[in-house]
Amino acid sequence: MSPLFLNALEVILNGLMAGIMYSLVALGFVLIFKASGIFNYAQGVMALFAALTLVGFQTGQVPFAHLINAMFGTEIHHWGSGMNTFLAIILTMIVMIIFAWLLEKIVLKHMVNQAPIILFMTTIGLAYFMEGFGDLMWGADIKTMDVGLPSGGSIWLEDFTKGWAAEGTEYYGMYIDVLDVWAAGIAILLVIALTLFSQYTKTGRALRAVADDHQAALTVGISLRTIWIIVWSLAGFVALVAGIMWGSKSGVQFSLSLIALKALPVLILGGFTSIPGAIIGGLIIGVGEKLFEFSIGGMIGGATENWFAYVLALAFLMFRPQGLFGEKIIERV
Amino acid sequence: MFYRESGDFKTNYADDQQSFPIKLDRYAVWILLAFAFFVVPFFINDYWEKSVLVPFLVWSMAALGLNILTGYCGQVSLGTGGFMAVGAYSCYKLMVAFPGLNIFFVVILAGLITAVVGIAFGLPSLRIKGFYLAVATLASQFFLIWMFNKIPWFYNYSSSGMITAPERTMFGIAISGPSAPSWATYLFCLTLVTIFAFMARNLTRGRIGRAWKSIHDMDIAAEIIGIPPLQAKLSAFAVSSFYIGMSGAMLFGVYLGSAEPGEAFGIDKSFLVLFMVIIGGLGSILGSFLGAAFLILVPVLMKNIMVGAFGWPADLAAHLELLFIGALIMFFLVVEPHGLAQLWRMTKEKLRLWPFPH
Numbered sequence: 001m002s003p004l005f006l007n008a009l010e011v012i013l014n015g016l017m018a019g020i021m022y023s024l025v026a027l028g029f030v031l032i033f034k035a036s037g038i039f040n041y042a043q044g045v046m047a048l049f050a051a052l053t054l055v056g057f058q059t060g061q062v063p064f065a066h067l068i069n070a071m072f073g074t075e076i077h078h079w080g081s082g083m084n085t086f087l088a089i090i091l092t093m094i095v096m097i098i099f100a101w102l103l104e105k106i107v108l109k110h111m112v113n114q115a116p117i118i119l120f121m122t123t124i125g126l127a128y129f130m131e132g133f134g135d136l137m138w139g140a141d142i143k144t145m146d147v148g149l150p151s152g153g154s155i156w157l158e159d160f161t162k163g164w165a166a167e168g169t170e171y172y173g174m175y176i177d178v179l180d181v182w183a184a185g186i187a188i189l190l191v192i193a194l195t196l197f198s199q200y201t202k203t204g205r206a207l208r209a210v211a212d213d214h215q216a217a218l219t220v221g222i223s224l225r226t227i228w229i230i231v232w233s234l235a236g237f238v239a240l241v242a243g244i245m246w247g248s249k250s251g252v253q254f255s256l257s258l259i260a261l262k263a264l265p266v267l268i269l270g271g272f273t274s275i276p277g278a279i280i281g282g283l284i285i286g287v288g289e290k291l292f293e294f295s296i297g298g299m300i301g302g303a304t305e306n307w308f309a310y311v312l313a314l315a316f317l318m319f320r321p322q323g324l325f326g327e328k329i330i331e332r333v
Numbered sequence: 334m335f336y337r338e339s340g341d342f343k344t345n346y347a348d349d350q351q352s353f354p355i356k357l358d359r360y361a362v363w364i365l366l367a368f369a370f371f372v373v374p375f376f377i378n379d380y381w382e383k384s385v386l387v388p389f390l391v392w393s394m395a396a397l398g399l400n401i402l403t404g405y406c407g408q409v410s411l412g413t414g415g416f417m418a419v420g421a422y423s424c425y426k427l428m429v430a431f432p433g434l435n436i437f438f439v440v441i442l443a444g445l446i447t448a449v450v451g452i453a454f455g456l457p458s459l460r461i462k463g464f465y466l467a468v469a470t471l472a473s474q475f476f477l478i479w480m481f482n483k484i485p486w487f488y489n490y491s492s493s494g495m496i497t498a499p500e501r502t503m504f505g506i507a508i509s510g511p512s513a514p515s516w517a518t519y520l521f522c523l524t525l526v527t528i529f530a531f532m533a534r535n536l537t538r539g540r541i542g543r544a545w546k547s548i549h550d551m552d553i554a555a556e557i558i559g560i561p562p563l564q565a566k567l568s569a570f571a572v573s574s575f576y577i578g579m580s581g582a583m584l585f586g587v588y589l590g591s592a593e594p595g596e597a598f599g600i601d602k603s604f605l606v607l608f609m610v611i612i613g614g615l616g617s618i619l620g621s622f623l624g625a626a627f628l629i630l631v632p633v634l635m636k637n638i639m640v641g642a643f644g645w646p647a648d649l650a651a652h653l654e655l656l657f658i659g660a661l662i663m664f665f666l667v668v669e670p671h672g673l674a675q676l677w678r679m680t681k682e683k684l685r686l687w688p689f690p691h
Binding site: 067107110111114115116117120122124125126127128129130131132133135136140261264265268272300303304306307310311313314317322323329331333 | 462465483
């Protein structure tokens, strides 16, 4: 096999892995959109916030240390040597649930029956708020996250593929980050768990009922507000997983929240209401943008990953306005 | 008691259909304009110009543009930053290519170029609606910024990749460039914004504006009663991009002086303008101004209080500001989803009845 073909294959594999990472964020969007019709822009910031909180607990930072120091002139930063990763994850999840509960109590319950655009804007406001809140609570410096996941290139794959190239050509084997493989595995587990949850548990049935019709769900005695808290907690959980994955990959910093922007084209490609759509859309976008950068990107100045996903999704929408797996849009006058 | 329309008799159609039919409204606008044009320029200093007045005017222009598209025509756009960049770069290229051209026309031409680009990026709106369209407009945002970063022709092959506004004049007075006096840049922006705000007001009251509003309410129904969606949507994109392009040209040429696309016209600027429109009030010209004033003044005020009065570190203040703005946006959407303009409308209703309760 020629090295060019092998390189392309490597690019496709890496694209698939990147796509899975995008899907992780897109999943959170789909969950909330299905259950409440809210297009949650804050999903990316929620991932950042979850990651910040996790690192904060792990390293034993004092929350709001910066603010307290500025107000009282003290010099505090850590309260100890930190805690066990597992405990920190549990505590972070509790924080995310409290957050979901507060959000419902303070904001969302007033927003029933508002236009979708207003709800969308609310989540953008929420994104700003959480970004400021996260920075204020844990500081804005770049943090490294270590939850014990392996990282670095896979030596095994490199050795395995080294012999594939034709005789006499230089080829050093494929490079794939082990962390990405882990992320893919975790994403698959997550999707299976979410599907099982929504298909076979009582709460899951209630979630689907709310997604179908708010009023009908209310009439059969499902509490809309409880469901919303559950949904936002679930989205917080997905955000935590995405935050751990992205945080381990590229550090916990502001740019983590920008992955939400990467998840948007995935969403419109796959359709807002479909969990499989989020996965397939992610894979298409991941492979598409990596291949485009590999084949054409170099010729037109590089860094095409910034916009290619959007243009691909846009071109796609021209033929299928509801996305790949979205429900058909029926309009009545 | 004092604010009322009764007793304000109109004897011909021209009177009845003027921009501000109520006498007191009209007087208030004239007094405000007279104050802005004839009093402020004598007292303006560099601080007020650079951190309050000129940014307010520039962002009002952008908010007006987006309000036409989103508020009146109902097409949500997140590509404002990209279109402002188009305005800024066409302004730059025109300034360099025609050194003798009056800067007023440079800004208008930059707006026209942006309008053409806006029509091109508005084409998907005929097929894609709602959130799908909002996300699709992000394509224009990212693609345009990338293009201005990567194609050297746009920044005239300068080594830093930045564009810097040369000095250009109007009636012999420098408007752009480092030596432009405060009052001149202020008056320049004020004139443009005043002219085009009046134009927007009348455009949205007329036939085109009604077509936009009907598309906003329900595009299929609008099509059935005979409004061509192609013309209505694309004209909204064109007019909106024209305004946004002019504001981008003013932001770069008059206010910033030099710009780098990712920094000055990034996605956060698109959101900023959208916030202005929502907080000010969708579908209201006054709202665009109120929203812009709110989002320009609050950060300045907060910074002054926290850094100036309390002596807190600047990064802490920036985080608090972010938190506060986010909370304010949510607060506004919960309390008054129709924005500041609606508050003003309610105040007027109250004023009409005052001092009687019913």
